[in-house]
Amino acid sequence: MSEDKKRALVVFVSALMIFGMLAYVLVTPWPKEEFFQLYALGETRMAERYYPNNDTNIPVDTPVKWYLGTTNFMGSIQLAIIRAKLGNQTLAPPNETEVTPAPLPILIEFHKVLQNNETWEFPFIWKITNTTEVGNLTYLTLSINGIETQIREVGAEDGYNYRLIFELWTLDEESNDIIFGWKASNERRAAWLQLWFNATR
Amino acid sequence: MNPKQRRSIIIYLITGAFIISLAWANFSYTSASTSQNIVPGTVNITDQKFKDTFATVREAEATGAESAQIKDLVDKLNLALNLTDEAEATAILDQVKAEASQLRDAASQASFYKKIFVFVMVPVAALIVTICVHYGLKPHYKNKVEQTMKMKIKEKRDAQDV
Numbered sequence: 001m002s003e004d005k006k007r008a009l010v011v012f013v014s015a016l017m018i019f020g021m022l023a024y025v026l027v028t029p030w031p032k033e034e035f036f037q038l039y040a041l042g043e044t045r046m047a048e049r050y051y052p053n054n055d056t057n058i059p060v061d062t063p064v065k066w067y068l069g070t071t072n073f074m075g076s077i078q079l080a081i082i083r084a085k086l087g088n089q090t091l092a093p094p095n096e097t098e099v100t101p102a103p104l105p106i107l108i109e110f111h112k113v114l115q116n117n118e119t120w121e122f123p124f125i126w127k128i129t130n131t132t133e134v135g136n137l138t139y140l141t142l143s144i145n146g147i148e149t150q151i152r153e154v155g156a157e158d159g160y161n162y163r164l165i166f167e168l169w170t171l172d173e174e175s176n177d178i179i180f181g182w183k184a185s186n187e188r189r190a191a192w193l194q195l196w197f198n199a200t201r
Numbered sequence: 202m203n204p205k206q207r208r209s210i211i212i213y214l215i216t217g218a219f220i221i222s223l224a225w226a227n228f229s230y231t232s233a234s235t236s237q238n239i240v241p242g243t244v245n246i247t248d249q250k251f252k253d254t255f256a257t258v259r260e261a262e263a264t265g266a267e268s269a270q271i272k273d274l275v276d277k278l279n280l281a282l283n284l285t286d287e288a289e290a291t292a293i294l295d296q297v298k299a300e301a302s303q304l305r306d307a308a309s310q311a312s313f314y315k316k317i318f319v320f321v322m323v324p325v326a327a328l329i330v331t332i333c334v335h336y337g338l339k340p341h342y343k344n345k346v347e348q349t350m351k352m353k354i355k356e357k358r359d360a361q362d363v
Contacts, residue, residue, distance in 0.1 A: 004335070004342075011334045015327035023319045076262055077275055079246060079255060111246055113255065113278045115271065173259065176252050 034184035036080070037071040038168045038191040040124075050195060057200045060128050066195070069121035070168060072114040074182065079171035080120060081111040081178065084144065086154050087194070089161040094180070099188040101180040102165050105153050108144045128199050131159060140199055159199035166193045246282070250291070254278065254298040261305035265312040274301055 001009075042049035043065040052062055072078045085104040087093060094102045112120050129148060130141035137155035140162070141148060156162050168191045170182045181190030245251065258274045274297050281293040 008331050008335050012331040015330040019323045019326045023323050027316050113275050
């Protein structure tokens with residue numbers, strides 16, 4: 001074999017290996033970190049002014065405006081479900097380690113199918129329409145986005161230390177069930193928020 | 202064409218082949234922001250019909266359907282979720298499922314052909330590079346041979362002979 005042919009063969013084999021690797025990289029999907037972002041903003045649509053006059057004591061019939069948002073970074077379309085729950089100081093919040101939701105009644109649920117990298121933000125306007133006293137416990141009737149709900153399961157001493165909990169739920173691809181949080185690389189993860197307030201007359 | 206120009210052409214060809222192969226990578230990135238108040242519709246997200254439709258759209262996306270087409274299906278899914286007329290919502294879900302199935306099949310075929318094309322292009326690109334390198338370096342070696350052939354044999358004489 002002449003020198004020219006030998007050199008051409010070496011170049012061809014090297015180029016074949018380089019382009020082969022390049023082709024493999026191009027057709028193989030890259031693993032990316034999969035997660036959701038969940039946030040709540042105040043009435044100015046910023047991380048401030050969560051309560052009227054910046055006072056966590058909310059009188060009856062005083063509207064409070066928040067913005068809830070979630071962003072899908074899962075790399076595929078996702079069904080995002082935000083569940084609002086009312087809690088107090090003693091009832092357990094969601095557990096991120098065990099990935100279990102708060103054992104509290106659902107006040108309202110919002111859902112939307114999100115594309116990858118899409119952010120969904122919507123107003124959450126609520127007010128206390130009525131309070132009921134049973135012993136030293138106060139029970140609330142809330143109006144959320146115009147829908148009124150009476151919550152008999154959760155009371156708070158003198159109306160202090162209530163919290164609104166927002167949990168993110170998704171439709172799991174494998175089990176085809178609605179799950180708390182989401183599955184990323186066979187690992188369960190969760191996102192939730194809480195905002196405290198006191199109910200006053 | 203001098204050797205310098207040839208070398209430049211080789212570099213341009215290799216860079217061109219690299220850019221063309223990179224263009225096949227699908228770096229899709231979408232970003233959208235919505236602000237809407239959700240009114241509960243009649244479609245229950247736990248319904249098997251909704252789940253099946255959603256899964257079909259997901260499959261279409263996974264097989265490589267274009268993000269604009271997926272966005273269209275996602276918008277229809279959200280419309281169905283917010284409709285209060287159950288019959289209309291069901292009709293939209295049926296339509297979305299049918300469209301997603303077609304899209305999935307088309308995307309799957311396109312993805313298959315894309316892979317085939319990429320791997321077929323590998324030996325072609327390697328051959329192009331080999332030819333370029335071969336003809337690019339030929340003048341260089343020719344010059345070297347000519348230089349060698351033009352060499353004259355001179356007798357080295359000692360200083361005392363001069």
